[in-house]
Amino acid sequence: MIYISGTAAIRGEESVTTGDVLSQTEITLENIQHLIGLEEGREKLPEHSGKLGLLRVYLKNEEDASAVKADLDKLCPDIPIVYLYADVCREELLVEIEGIAYL
Numbered sequence: 192m193i194y195i196s197g198t199a200a201i202r203g204e205e206s207v208t209t210g211d212v213l214s215q216t217e218i219t220l221e222n223i224q225h226l227i228g229l230e231e232g233r234e235k236l237p238e239h240s241g242k243l244g245l246l247r248v249y250l251k252n253e254e255d256a257s258a259v260k261a262d263l264d265k266l267c268p269d270i271p272i273v274y275l276y277a278d279v280c281r282e283e284l285l286v287e288i289e290g291i292a293y294l
Contacts, residue, residue, distance in 0.1 A: 193226075193292040193293070195223055195289050198289060199280055199287045199288070206283050209284070212250075213259065223290070227241030242294075243267065243270050244292060246270055246271075246290040247288065248288050249276075249288070249289075250276055251279050253276050
C-alpha cells in the first residue's frame with residue numbers, strides 16, 4: 192500500500208499553472224502517476240506499478256467543484272473520490288490531492 196500525501200501542481204520547487212484549476216488537477220494527477228509508476232499510461236502498466244484505490248481532493252474554491260469532478264470522473268472513472276473544501280499547500284494553488292495506491 193502506498194499513501195500519497197498532499198500532492199499538487201508543483202514541479203521541482205515551482206507551482207505550475209496558477210489560476211487554472213483543471214490544469215492544476217491534471218498536473219497533480221501526472222505527479223501522482225509518476226510516484227506510483229503509471230507514467231506510461233494504464234494500458235502499459237509495468238508489473239511493479241501501483242493501482243490507485245482512492246483519492247481525496249482538496250479544493251480551495253467551492254465553485255471549482257463541478258468542473259474538477261467532471262474532469263476526474265473522465266480521468267479516473269473507477270476510483271472512489273472524496274471532495275473537500277480546504278486550504279491547500281500554497282496560496283497560488285487551487286487543488287491538492289492525496290490518496291492510496293496498491294502494489
